[in-house]
Structures are given as structure tokens and as C-alpha cells.
Amino acid sequence: MTPAIELREVHKRYGTEAHVDALKQVSLTIETGELVSIVGPSGSGKTTLLHIMGALLRPTSGTLRIAGRPTSSLSDPELSALRAYELGFVFQNYVLTPGASALENVADGLLYCGVSRRERLRSAHEVLDRVGLVARTTHIPTQLSGGERQRVAIARALVGNPTLVLADEPTGNLDTQTGAAILALLTSLNADGVTMALITHDPDVAAAAPRTIEMRDGRVIADRGTDANTRRA
């Protein structure tokens, strides 16, 4: 089966003269169906890694395949299409459209996929049900709690049935209890077949993932988990 995402010796250098190597020869593969946590101290390169995996940033060298597709020769519209159809994003501070209802916000996940508005709203309703927010469809973000907002953001990432969901500190802005609920949601979604990679500082989140990639100074220093161990062998 095609891996969800595959990085081969990916290098990312910022700046030209006084340069910083944010990622150094990173190679990793995430198979379809995995839940992978990426941990590491600040400045270890995990956000850069997430941006590269999300096709928001091009590697300086190395190859990246998303859903089996090499990305190095793709144009901006082609990369945008990959983001629209293959990837879903969850941000630490939700990034919801302020005046729009939960339903509208989730439907925006399909805005650039050539789906009719009616179909978008129908799918959004389904996904909101899946994340347990079906009673909150008409609420705007300010009427929702932090946990509810993050559920809306997760629903928006899921609505296009992406190959891979990328989450940046999904519990970072939430209290422990709410964070645990979100984590439970993410693991149950993974159990339903959603492939996920999430950046976290939270040891509980890292522990909940079957596989944990640890980063330091732009390198992968550990890759723990059943799948990873078999791959290494």
C-alpha cells in the first residue's frame, strides 16, 4: 500500500549567508492508518517538518511524496490541489472564521475542492456529528468553548477525507481535561482509519500515539513504535 507520506533525506535551510539548517537529512515514512506524534524541544525543527509535510514549505533538498506523489516538480496550483484534497490541517489556536457558524467553518474545508455549497454543508454536518458537535452547528466561534472550537477545527480538517491530517499542538491551548477529551477524539478518529501526524509538547499526547518521532537540532533522534521498529529491522 502507498504510504501516506514519505520523506527522503529532506533538508531545509533558511537564509543563504548566515543560514540555519532547520531540518537535516530527515527521512521518514508514515503509513496509511498511523497515528504519529512528533516531539522535541523548541527549535528542534518540528514545525518546519510539519510545514514541509503539509506542502506549505518546499524542502531545500531531498524528496517528499504525498499520497505516493513526488512534490518537487509541482507548481503552486498543483501543491495547492494536494493540500485541498490530500491534507487536513489542525492549528494550535484553531484559526476559525470569526463571524461564521461552526457549520460554515467546517464547510470551508471543502471550499477549494470544487464541491457545491449544498454538498459542502451536508458533508460538514456529517463531520460535526462525528466530532460530537452536531448540537452546535449554528454557533459562531465566540459562542463555543476552546474544546468545541478545536473540535470544529478538527472537523474542518476531516471534511475532505484527507490522506493525512497534520495537527500542530492540538491540545496546546486547552486545559488538561479538555485536552484529554480532544486526544480521545483524535485516537478514536485514528481507530476509524484517519492517518494523523501531530506535533506536541504534551507527554500524555505523545504517549497516546502508537508511534513517536523525537527531534533535536533538525534531526530525528528517535523513532519509537511498533511499525517504526519493524521498519528499522
Added chain:
Amino acid sequence: MLEPDTKHSRLHPVDVARIGLAGLRTGRLRAALAVLGITVGIAALVAIVGVSESSKASLVAQLDRLGTDLLTVQPGTNFVDVTQNELPRRAPAMIGWIPPVRHVTQTVSTTAAVRRTDKVPPYETGGITVLGASTDLLGALDARLAHGSWLNSATANYPTVVLGAGAAQTLGINHLEPLVAVWLGQRWFTVIGILRPVAVAPELDQAALIGLPAAHDFLGVDTHPTTIYVRTDPSQTVAVRGVLARTANPANPQDAVVSRPSDALAAEIASKGAYNTLLLALGAIALVVGAVGIANVMVMAIIQRRTEIGLRRALGATRRHIAIQFTAEALILSALGGSAGILAGILTTVGYAHARHWSATIPPTLIPGALAAALTVGLTAGLWPAIRAARLAPTDALRATT
């Protein structure tokens, strides 16, 4: 699952309009202020064009009503021999022989004064001239009566008078019932009619008109014509004009002054064009100010909405989609401002025309033209900020959130 090759990021035009409007809703006051500049500029342009077109149209209508086929002949000013100043008595009849001439009529000046009563001192003439007039004057000049009736072959022999619009006002006469008389020369004359203003012969507005026989009998005036009015075949007016002086006064053609009253109106119409340019330039400056306002709003919006741009890029928007969205916002703003401006401009035109008793004239191309101008301004002002928004790296835009 679809082949990745067949997938493209898409954004339906309806959704462009929808997210464009939603974007504007978040900064309503800012948007309203930006729109104001465009509104003022477009309103100024529409009002300037509308008002001057209405004024021009009313002049053209006046010209049409007058006709360009009217010529007048008056005695010239000869300082050597005053008697030569007079036009020959036979002049109207001679002019009548010119084939394209359709009507000839005349007025004869008198030295008499007209006063409200005999108690008013003789030197208080009020600037009203007393003229003897042919009974066919009214028809030849297309003049209309406000009250009463015109001189006919019977009343022309009696002490009756028809007052010009201005003369009636000066004398304070605005009705004919009960019977009104004025002190004219050395006797009472009954006022039988009051004229409306005569556009083609404004000199009649300040005149008291009596019949030619009455002028002769009561004032002892000889009947040398003072002004001969000539209506011609419209296509032959210029030709008639060429021969008119010689026909009217064969002995001294240089002493007969021929003029065409419509020339003054035609000159006024022509001058409307020049008047426009300056005001249009002012309107254009207002539009430039509006453009700067829109550009400012768009630049501000892009700085404040970096997160939104990052989100949209993450959701699959291409650079083009971002550029289209912000251009659409600028276009919506300018269309709103332009529509409000068009409405304000039309209302101004209608109000001004109404106050001037013109019929308001909005040229059919003015509204689409003004809208196109507003959209062009919006496009020009919005394009560069939109391209800047599109060039924003998605990661930079998202980093602004943390």
C-alpha cells in the same frame, strides 16, 4: 479515489463573491469610509455630466423651439446722418418678396413712456419701452400669452396694450380682471394681454406693445420699422441672411444690421463643453482620492488578515484564488461606492434641474460609464494589494497566529 493528476484546487465564482462579502463584513466601518471616496468622486462626475447635459438639453430644446430660421433687421448707427438710420417703410414688404422668406413682421419704437397711473412721475419709466407691433408679430415669433389676448386688426386701432412678461412685473400687473389700464403717452390704455417671456426676442419682455395704427394715431409715431423679424425656410436661412441688408435698405445696406438670435444660444451651448472639462477633472481627482482609500483598506486588510490567508492556503487555495478574493473585495467595494455615487449624482441632477425648471437629462451611457469608472478604480487600487496577499508565504501567514 480520484487520480491526483485530475485534481485541481477550484473556487466557484459564487463562492468568490460570498467570501469577498464576508471579508468586507468583518471591517464594516473601514469599508464604508473607503467607499465614501469613490461615492463622492462618482457622484461628482455623474452630477457634473448630468447637470451640464440637462442644461445643454434645455438650451437645445429652447433652440429647437425658437428655430434657427429667425433673422432680425435693425437700423445701424450712423453718426453722420441720423435720418439715414431709419429703415425704409417699404423694407418689410421688400423682404417679403425674397422667395424663402415665410413671415415678415415688425416693431416700431416710440418715445412714449408707460406708467401705472398718471400720478407716477413721467421720468419713472421702469425701463419699459413702448413699441408699435404688427398684428402678426405673435405668430412669427412663436410667442405665447400668459393672460388675455393679442392685438388683432380691431384692437390695434384702439388704446389697448399687450405687456411683455418683465414689463407686467415691473408695473405690478398680474391679472386682467377687473379691467386694468395703464397711463401710456398722454392717455389710458387698456391692458388686454400679458406675454410669456419670448426667448427669441428678449427685448419684447421689457416692452409695452400697441397696434401700429394706434401708435400712429395716439402717439404720432411715423412707421419706420425698428426691428424687422424674418422667418425663413430653415434650409435657406444663411442665403436669406446674405441678401437681407441690401433688400431692407438698398440705398445704404451698411446701415441695416442683420442678426440671428439663435446664434447667441448656439454659442452658449458650445460653451457648455468647455465648462465640463474643469469640473470633470475635479471629479477625477475625487476618484483618485477614492482609489487611494480603497488601496489603503486593502493593504490594511491584508496585514490584518494574514492568518486568514494562511488558513485559505492550507485549505488548498492557490495564489490565484487569494488574488481573486482580494480583487473581488476591492471590486465589491468600488461597485457599492459607485452605485451610491451614481444614485447621489442622479438625485443631484434631478434636484438641480428641477430648481432650474429644466427636464433632467441623464445620457444613457452615463450610468454604465460611471460604474465602469468605479470598477476600474477598484481594480487599479485593489490589484497590487491582492497580488501582495497572494505572494505571502503560507507559513509566514500562519506564523502570525502564534
